[in-house]
Amino acid sequence: MSTIKDVAKAAQVSVSTASRALNDNPRISAATIAKVKQVAAVLDYRPSGPAKTLSKGEASVVGVIFPVTDEHAPANPFQLDIIRGANTELVAKNYVLATAICQDEASLLKNVQAMVEQSQIHNFLVLYTKADDPVTAYLREKAQNFVIIGHPSQPGDRYLNNDNQLAGQKATRHLLIEEGVRQPLLVCSGHHWAYEADRQAGYQAALAAQGGTALSYDLQKDEPAAFFAAHPSVDGIIAVDDISLLSFYNQLQTVTWPKQLPAICFNRSRLLSLASPAVIKVDMMPRQLGAKAINLLFDKHRTHQLVGFRIVSANEK
Amino acid sequence: MSTIKDVAKAAQVSVSTASRALNDNPRISAATIAKVKQVAAVLDYRPSGPAKTLSKGEASVVGVIFPVTDEHAPANPFQLDIIRGANTELVAKNYVLATAICQDEASLLKNVQAMVEQSQIHNFLVLYTKADDPVTAYLREKAQNFVIIGHPSQPGDRYLNNDNQLAGQKATRHLLIEEGVRQPLLVCSGHHWAYEADRQAGYQAALAAQGGTALSYDLQKDEPAAFFAAHPSVDGIIAVDDISLLSFYNQLQTVTWPKQLPAICFNRSRLLSLASPAVIKVDMMPRQLGAKAINLLFDKHRTHQLVGFRIVSANEK
DNA sequence: CTGTTAGCGCATTCAG
């Protein structure tokens, strides 16, 4: 590997001039910049990350923090798609993506502390939201640059989110208008996650606009037989996510109930498509989410951003 | 952050002695080592990763290379569990996990090249196997240390794998003996992946031992109605993975066929558990896979290792 | 606009 020294020599300038030229320092003449870059290209020069980190005090690395997995937050392919989108942006910037992914909160915190204090990583993407989270508390305390993907947890936090409220509204409207549903039932996980509440708010808004009444089924509390006896008018399903829909179908197996009702569901995982291809999906576009999160992370003027979604008809792909 | 200089000063030794003491250099007296380490602990000293990398020429980082996703290889929660297991080991070693995850092969190769040449990352975990893969070809050419998780692709490669052949055998036996199945049907993806072939070999071996006959259904080629007309004796299902099982159930919806046959399936994803809780699963223990892969990666004497699995009854968890 | 010098934190020669 050729170093900046080799480049400087070949371009007949000093090392510092070469460094400045390569970094587009305005104090260097256009001619010199061109020459240095040209030579660098010929020599196939690649700047050393560790050396840069050592002298600047900040690594060209973005840390991605995954939630600790448990029965309520299973390992999720959605997250992989997010980081795929994020890394695409990072590769272009010559950045590296490091992951903090652990089994328990204590090790996760240690992992992140090590990243900050030993690896000089000062930019993070946080893939979850959680009240009283020691990890984000640490990031705030140490004034690290981070963006949360999901609902913001604290007032000052920067975040990027799907427009879940709008998605809930559009999905409900789709069911009512395109599918002719009269009484859609909202299936909730019962975990009261933020995105769930947002989608629910959209659902309620759409129904209110059409003069319908909201009705929801709580997977933790409701009992299918009793519920459907009490609400025979239900003729469509809207589920807050793929997992909830499959749980719901599973509960339904114990009662006689027409499983063929039109259904719409957030997220668009492959397993779901295979298990229930007839369902309409709302694609939350995880890759785009990841890519935009990186842009937001490096644009410190902006505090937050909402990203789009796409309703995917049942037979599509 | 305190540096090695601070430690040296506080311990009243030179920087070089401090460095050696912290690295358990045998040329340093036990007393000095103890004193230096003691002081380091008090000062909460953490060695700087970038500085170490710069002087040693090798980063304390393991790169994990994900397969490029397409319709045949969807983003998979199994992979997330693997890296969770791997990172648990890495955090203990004060290593960082970096991920190469891209949309296409060309960028993936660039990503990995950048890791090697710019970030001095020389240890990798490869999460896939593929013939004529430019990425692993590059790793071999540059003599990087890497371990493949899955079936080895080239003779010299080091790898770590589930014992898929044994798992296929045990799963088939389980179906025959515990569930009293006479004619189990093997459901294959039709993609001819290595792990699939291994599981199939185990299936055949188990049947041969019991005097049964092998029968398989190819999701790409077979047509359900015709197939089942020709093979009415099928009374149990063994699927090569979770996705294949759900695909199979989906194809089955078009024909009248008792879906309630006993079934066993490799992998144990949450969506599957929700979609088909009655299925028996073979847990391939991805976290353990990840953890052992790290151990193998750093134990250069060993070339490969097979890891276990666990048959999980339908109602369990 | 460009060159000289110093320093980031650590490992490692080379001396002693």
Place this chain on the structure above:
DNA sequence: CTGAATGCGCTAACAG
């Protein structure tokens, strides 16, 4: 057994 000096590759303060 330990210390002083050097260098890893790069950026930045200081000079001109």
